[in-house]
Amino acid sequence: MSTPPTPVTEERLRDADRSQNTILIAARDEFAEHGLGGARMDRIAERAGLNKRLIYYYFEDKERLFQAVLEQAYRDIREEEQQLNLLHLKPETALRRLVEFTWNYYLEHPEFLTLLNSANLHRARHLEQSERARQLNSPLIATLGEIIERGRADGSFRGGVDPLQLYVSIAGLSYFYLSNNHTLSAIFGRDLMTPKARSERLSHMCEVILGYVLMS
């Protein structure tokens, strides 16, 4: 049964979806590598192996393409955050795992950092125009609030810790090191991306965050 009645159309839709996705990935890489201003529609088409005209067909123009890429990047990280399951862990362990997750995600998704930089260079107008912006909010803030609360309750954490501030700090400690890796390396004359350097950074960040929240 069920030979679908409009196979051609379905085929096409699948193709369409696939094409859109291919473009999105190609665009993400191009934007990440060159920034919004430096990205080239030609190169995106080439990377995607598709005709340039098709990009306009699906995404209207460069700006909206960037917006789509940005939203997708947020959707991707949120999806991984969902997997974290911090709530059943001991507060200290949960925090430590969050620091590790953030670090590893940035490390494995360097494009995320440059995309955010581009978005901020343009004052995040690509997000403001997105009605879905608020949906991109991290559920981690709430989770973090609960972790802090539990730590507070069991006497291990200090009081007065703002989840948003803590979230921003955790992100910032990884972000700056990785995003500014090139200038830092050039100026310090020292490769910050060796396995040893990376592991030292991770330890340091955990100590900073836990040193801050832990009592005594």
Add this chain to the structure above:
Amino acid sequence: MSTPPTPVTEERLRDADRSQNTILIAARDEFAEHGLGGARMDRIAERAGLNKRLIYYYFEDKERLFQAVLEQAYRDIREEEQQLNLLHLKPETALRRLVEFTWNYYLEHPEFLTLLNSANLHRARHLEQSERARQLNSPLIATLGEIIERGRADGSFRGGVDPLQLYVSIAGLSYFYLSNNHTLSAIFGRDLMTPKARSERLSHMCEVILGYVLMS
């Protein structure tokens, strides 16, 4: 008294220097606002109130102009760092002042952040090509080492604190908040730049840093 013989030359030299400086400032603003890829030589000339050709006369091309701007930005921050005089302060106070200084400098020089982002987008090739790159190294690392050492000695600080890691963390806590201010604000639906928000951030950062280094 005849017309003095040298002023002619001096005038000229001053003019050349002044022109170069004017261009440098105009370029810094343009690059900061639009990134390297988005910056326009035309606009830089216009901002500087000078002929576009003159930019090429002094700086060869866009790339080298960016390099010059970047080096100047580092020289500027290093100069302000020199004024800090942290060594005569109590270790804890010195650290707190460094956090404040970093925060304020980034706040007052938002162009510094975007310039660094641009430089990193291009993998800092503008610094690597600069023979002076190493000279742009912050003297704060050494200072920080001494502060940590003194804190350790007087029993107020914990041991095993790496000055470079600490420096990067202090910078990162401010940097991320300010550089990503737009995306963060859009996503949290909340203005992070109100006086209140800013003061809260500064307090939080001091607590994080001191919470980490202070004993007990």
Add this chain to the structure above:
Amino acid sequence: MSTPPTPVTEERLRDADRSQNTILIAARDEFAEHGLGGARMDRIAERAGLNKRLIYYYFEDKERLFQAVLEQAYRDIREEEQQLNLLHLKPETALRRLVEFTWNYYLEHPEFLTLLNSANLHRARHLEQSERARQLNSPLIATLGEIIERGRADGSFRGGVDPLQLYVSIAGLSYFYLSNNHTLSAIFGRDLMTPKARSERLSHMCEVILGYVLMS
């Protein structure tokens, strides 16, 4: 009879080919008139009645456009050389006809001379980069060899005549007169391009060449 399914594509291909050809001709004229350095891409587009961008679309840049023009110029003269059919003629007649052909071709294709001059000014790098350079070799050298051989055999020609040297000499006699026509005219104060002067030159050249090869 429905609209045939392929013409669309054919139309398109024809258009592309036609555009490329139109550009090539316009470029040839512009390069011939102003040299490589003096040619203007704008004027080429104007001459072709096509968008300037299209030139870059098809030919990459000015250098490669010049290379394409040069190759086409060689292809054109070679094609006419094919029509010559010298082999069935008496050796003396064949040589005379070759001198006439060379003279007339240069006369009717003055652009060929200036294109070659431009190519040589740039040390023929446009040919060296062309893999097809060797294919542009004149088949006349071989033909000339056979003519000389036949003349030798029937006792009318002297021995020891190198086909390549002879070819170069035949070309040189016409080339110099026509290519340097303007300076020669200015210096001798005499118009070298009147019908009478032209016919005298042609006679002279035939006499020189035949005086050289003919026995007795």
Add this chain to the structure above:
Amino acid sequence: MSTPPTPVTEERLRDADRSQNTILIAARDEFAEHGLGGARMDRIAERAGLNKRLIYYYFEDKERLFQAVLEQAYRDIREEEQQLNLLHLKPETALRRLVEFTWNYYLEHPEFLTLLNSANLHRARHLEQSERARQLNSPLIATLGEIIERGRADGSFRGGVDPLQLYVSIAGLSYFYLSNNHTLSAIFGRDLMTPKARSERLSHMCEVILGYVLMS
């Protein structure tokens, strides 16, 4: 005695002359290398080791500079031609020597060839504007006439030889080979400038010219 009364001025004049000459040589090399359209005033100044403004001071503009260079080039070759002293030689020897001289001069002064090509590309307007154009006429035409006449008289040369045609032919045989050396070499896949190739060419040219004029 006789310390000149205005030494400063004389000094200056000598300097002025020297500067003008330096510029002329630098310009000649630049024009020869890049053609009129491709030559750069900047590079000429650099080659001359003098300020660009000075070129304008002495030569008004690029066009007039080219004109000056061209006239100088003619003056140079005419001067060498003067040294030839062909009139006391046997007609055949005189002719042979003229072919050799032409060949060697072009060989040693490749810039002369490209300068002429540039001049002709621009339809010799730089000569027409020169009132001295006629003075650049080669005295060799007259000399050649006398040689031919003497050859005719002693029965060694054929009759009806036009000195101008012969002069042009002698020049053309060398000129084409040397000026088009690069394209010829590329197309024949063979280096035409080896000592052997050069000596063969010279022999060939002598044979052509003498084969033409000599009786029987």
Add this chain to the structure above:
DNA sequence: TATGAATGAGAATTCATTCAT
């Protein structure tokens, strides 16, 4: 859905030339 051809507005860079001293 997909594509090759075509374009106008602009962008970096170049160039001959002039200014001011």
Add this chain to the structure above:
DNA sequence: TATGAATGAATTCTCATTCAT
């Protein structure tokens, strides 16, 4: 005589975008 600073008008080349099919 000599020069460094400055400029306006090109000039090559680029780019996002649209046409036509």
